[in-house]
Amino acid sequence: MQKTQVAIIGAGPSGLLLSQLLHLSGIDSVVLERQTSDHGAGRIRAGILEKVAVDLLIEAKVGERLLHERLVHDGIALAFAERNVRIDLKGLTGDEVSVYGQTEVTKDLMDARAAAGGRLVYEAADVCVEGLDSAHPLVRYRRDGKAQELRCDFIAGCDGYHGVCRQSLPAGSTRNFERIYPFGWLGILADVPPVASELIYSNHARGFALCSMRSAKRSRYYVQCGLADKVEDWPDLRFWDELRMRLPREIGDAVTTGPSIEKSIAPLRSFVVEPLRFGRLFLCGDAAHIVPPTGAKGLNLAAADVRVLYRALVEHYRTGNAAGLDRYSDRCLRRIWKAERFSWWFTSIMHKFTDDPFDHRIQLAELDYLCGSRAAMTSLAENYVGLPFEPDT
Ligand code: APR
Numbered sequence: 001m002q003k004t005q006v007a008i009i010g011a012g013p014s015g016l017l018l019s020q021l022l023h024l025s026g027i028d029s030v031v032l033e034r035q036t037s038d039h040g041a042g043r044i045r046a047g048i049l050e051k052v053a054v055d056l057l058i059e060a061k062v063g064e065r066l067l068h069e070r071l072v073h074d075g076i077a078l079a080f081a082e083r084n085v086r087i088d089l090k091g092l093t094g095d096e097v098s099v100y101g102q103t104e105v106t107k108d109l110m111d112a113r114a115a116a117g118g119r120l121v122y123e124a125a126d127v128c129v130e131g132l133d134s135a136h137p138l139v140r141y142r143r144d145g146k147a148q149e150l151r152c153d154f155i156a157g158c159d160g161y162h163g164v165c166r167q168s169l170p171a172g173s174t175r176n177f178e179r180i181y182p183f184g185w186l187g188i189l190a191d192v193p194p195v196a197s198e199l200i201y202s203n204h205a206r207g208f209a210l211c212s213m214r215s216a217k218r219s220r221y222y223v224q225c226g227l228a229d230k231v232e233d234w235p236d237l238r239f240w241d242e243l244r245m246r247l248p249r250e251i252g253d254a255v256t257t258g259p260s261i262e263k264s265i266a267p268l269r270s271f272v273v274e275p276l277r278f279g280r281l282f283l284c285g286d287a288a289h290i291v292p293p294t295g296a297k298g299l300n301l302a303a304a305d306v307r308v309l310y311r312a313l314v315e316h317y318r319t320g321n322a323a324g325l326d327r328y329s330d331r332c333l334r335r336i337w338k339a340e341r342f343s344w345w346f347t348s349i350m351h352k353f354t355d356d357p358f359d360h361r362i363q364l365a366e367l368d369y370l371c372g373s374r375a376a377m378t379s380l381a382e383n384y385v386g387l388p389f390e391p392d393t
């Protein structure tokens with residue numbers, strides 16, 4: 001029988017960051033991950049970090065490469081009706097965002113865990129959690145076909161939307177809130193210079209488009225696509241044509257095209273489970289909530305959960321005070337719902353939901369209003385750069 005203080009299920013950004021922060025505070029953890037280590041490092045996800053996330057990565061001592069390689073962005077642009085309007089994030093809020101791929105964050109965390117000799121079990125099959133409301137829950141899993149047991153004080157469910165932890169909660173103990181959107185995002189990565197130095201979010205009668213980047217030489221572009229679309233339906237040529245059509249002409253004409261090095265389709269979903277805690281199991285990151293990618297909040301929200309949970313665990317182990325753990329769910333949910341609202345709203349004004357031209361005119365009017373009102377732009381900007389943490393009450 002193995003033992004640890006905190007059993008962490010899932011080695012995505014949430015699980016790795018939590019184990020690293022706990023380690024730095026002298027708290028032992030074991031991370032159990034279903035996939036191989038190559039799988040984790042190979043996935044491609046959004047790339048915008050709020051200051052709260054950057055600060056936490058620095059606190060976790062994985063900030064070095066990030067601070068060196070990130071692109072700092074002081075603004076974003078909203079494109080609509082042949083206009084391209086800059087939202088001055090820095091001028092409106094005093095804050096900025098960092099562009100740094102989530103894949104890189106995961107790699108940095110994996111390296112830090114390995115360097116510290118952290119216990120991380122890849123290819124842990126059939127993970128199952130038991131005794132959640134007892135003092136010492138048990139995690140069972142299989143490794144190389146052999147049954148294993150891990151006894152712990154707490155379990156952190158960092159196993160993503162499809163993970164086992166949320167599904168192990170007793171029926172009736174939680175409530176789910178969900179919205180599924182009638183479209184997806186088709187994203188490509190290409191080694192071509194980005195069309196602009198800052199991100200462009202574009203509302204077009206043909207559908208949404210986003211111009212993003214990973215570096216001065218690597219672009220990340222997205223177009224809204226149908227839910228039934230397959231990557232094979234979108235050869236590079238079709239993608240570039242569609243992207244250019246959905247941007248103001250001058251910008252579309254300036255797009256440098258090239259072969260894609262990755263192409264994938266993601267559905268859009270909003271999801272929250274309440275509460276985030278059952279007994280000694282705490283849900284964290286995508287296991288607890290999903291946002292559509294329009295505001296790039298996924299990783300930032302996960303980092304915010306980890307910050308609250310790790311501090312509460314440190315308080316518990318240092319002083320015996322469980323108040324932080326008791327407040328975990330309520331504290332996180334306040335932030336989560338605000339990010340859910342923002343991501344839902346930003347999605348709703350930027351995408352094509354129907355063929356009804358009335359709906360498009362209403363969106364254009366909202367964007368026109370937004371870009372003419374300092375108050376409305378500030379509201380967008382302060383949500384985009386990340387809301388401050390609520391006082392810990
Ligand atoms: N047993 C063990 N591991 C599991 C299980 C299971 N039953 N189910 C899922 N996992 C692992 C997955 O293989 C994955 O590596 O849990 C991990 C969950 O990682 P993410 O889905 O990335 O979730 P999270 O770490 O909360 O990520 C937060 O990063 O990946 C993005 O979109 C995500 O932006 C969000 C942020």
Ligand code: PHB
Nearest residue numbers: 046047212293294295296
């Ligand atoms: C990305 O660069 O992948 C990205 C950026 C901003 C978003 C979503 C994705 O809102």
